[in-house]
Amino acid sequence: MAILEVERLTKFFGGFRAVAALSFAVEEGELLGLVGPNGAGKTTTFNLITGFARPTAGRIRFLADDVTGHPPHDLARRGLVRTFQHTTLFARLSVEENVRIGCFMQLPPGLRPTLLGLSPAERARLDGRVDEIVAFAGLGRHRRSAAQDLAYGDQRTLEIAVALGASPRLLLLDEPFAGMNHGEADLCMALIHRTRGRGVTVLLVDHHMDTLMKHCDRLVVMHHGEKLAEGTPAAIRSDPRVIETYLGGPVDA
C-alpha cells in the first residue's frame, strides 16, 4: 500500500519551474531514494511534501488523506516527519533535551500539563522514552553534551533521534550523509536500517547515486524538476536516459 502519493506536483518560483508535474509513490515499509544532481528540485520537492512550501499545483496524499498545503506540524501529527539538509538542532540544548522536545507529541494534553508541568509519572514515562531513543541512536555517551559540541556525524545522528521522538510513520531525510566521511556515513546508514526495523518507512534525498543505489529498495531520479526515471537500483543503472543525463553522459559545465 502506498503511504505517500505525489501527483503531478508542480512548483514555480516566479517564472522558474523548480518542480514539474512530478508523480511518484512511497510504498509502506520501503526505503525510497530521491536522487538527482544539485538543482534538480529535490529539496523543493522535499519542502513541498513536508509542508514547508506550498505547491503551485498537484496533490499530496499521506495515508490516503489529501494533505496538500497542510502545515508541517499537522503533517508531523499524522506521522510524516522530516530532517533538514543543513544540520538543524536545538544547538545549545543537550542531546537528552533535544530528544525530549522531539517527543513533544507524546506529552499529555490538557491545561495542567501545558501550563503547570508534568506529574512524576508523566515525567518518568517521558524520560523512559527519551532513554530508549538515545540508546537506540547510540548517543548514550553524549547524552548530557550540548548538541553544538558533538562531532558532525553525531549531530546528524541526533537529528534522526529527534525525529524518532515524534514517532514517524514516514521519515524524510534530506541529505543525511552530506559532509560525512565514509565511516560516519556507514554508521548513519546502519541507523537508518535499524530505524526501518521499527516499522518506519524512509524517503531519502541525496545526490550521491552510489550510496543510494547500494541501500535503497527503489529510486526516483530527478532532473530539471522532472522525473527522469523510477525503479529498482538495477533498473536505474541500466536506464538509458539516466546513463545519458546523469551517469555516463557528457558533463555540461
Place this chain on the structure above:
Amino acid sequence: MRRVLLLAAAAAAPFVFPTLAQRNLLVLIAINVVLVASLDLLMGSAGLLSLGHAGFMGVGAYTSALLVIHYRAPFLLALAAAAIAGGAAGFLIGYPSLRLRHHYFVLVTFIFGIILTLLFTSLVGLTRGPMGLPGIPFASIGLPGAGRYTFNTFQSKMPYYYLAAAIAAAVLWLRGRLLQGRLGFALAAVREEEDLGLAVGIHTHRYKVLVFSISTALAGVGGSLYAHYTTFVSPEVFTFVDSFNLFVMNMIGGAGTPAGPVVGPVLLTVVRDALRGISPVAAEIAFGVFLIAAIAFLPAGLMGALARLRAREAS
C-alpha cells in the same frame, strides 16, 4: 534552599532599609520584578524580543484604575481585570504579529507599544489623555464576610511592599512552572530552532500566542500594582522608554536565567538611584555608560555570566 534565602531577604528588606526613600525603591523593585519576570517569559524563554511591554502594563494600569475610580471595584477584582485586559490586548496584537519572526516581530512590538501610548493619550474621555488620571484609590483588600469593613492598609509603603513582593513571588513561581510543561517544551523549540519544532509536530504559533497573552496579562498585573501605588497614571509612564528600561533590566539581569528577573530590577533601580543622588544631570549619561559596559562585558547578563563561570569551574 536558594528560594528560601530569596524570600527571607525579601521579607527582611524593609527592616534593613527603613527610610521612606529606600522603601519606595523596594516597592518599585518589587513591581519591576513582576514586569521583568513577565517580559522574560518572552525574551528568555521563547527568545521573542518585545519592545512594547510598557504598553500592556499601561492597559492593566488604566483598566484597574478606572474600575476602582468609577465602579469602586474591590482591588483584587481590579487586579484580575487588569490581567484579563492586558492578556486580551496581548492576544489581539500577538495573534497576527507572531506570524512574523525575528526582527520583524521586534519591530511590530515596538510599533504596537507606541500605538498603545497614543491611545492612552488620545482617548481623553476615558483616560483624560495627557493630564493623566489622579486620585486612584489605594489598594484595599476586604475581609470576606466582614461586610463593608476593609483592611485599608496598603497606603503606607511597608504593607504595599509586602503585597507587591508576594505577587512578585507568585509570578516567579508561575514562571518556573510554566516552563516545566508542554508550553515550556514548545518555547524552548521556538527559541532554539523553530523549524525543527514544527517538524516534530509543535504548533509553534499557538504556543507563542499563549505565552504572549500570559506575559502581557502579567504585565497588566504589574501595571495595576503601579497604579494603586503611585495613585496617578499618565501616558508618560508607559512609553517606549519604559519598555526599553524593562528590556534592559531583563538583559542585564540575564534573560532566561532563574534569578535574572530579580537581579536586573534590583541592580538597575539601585544603580540609577545612586547615580541620581550624585548628580541628576550626569546620571542619565553615566547610566548610559553603565549599560554599554554591561552589554559589552556581560552579554548574557549578570546571572548568565555567573552560570558560565560556574560551568567553567565544574569542568
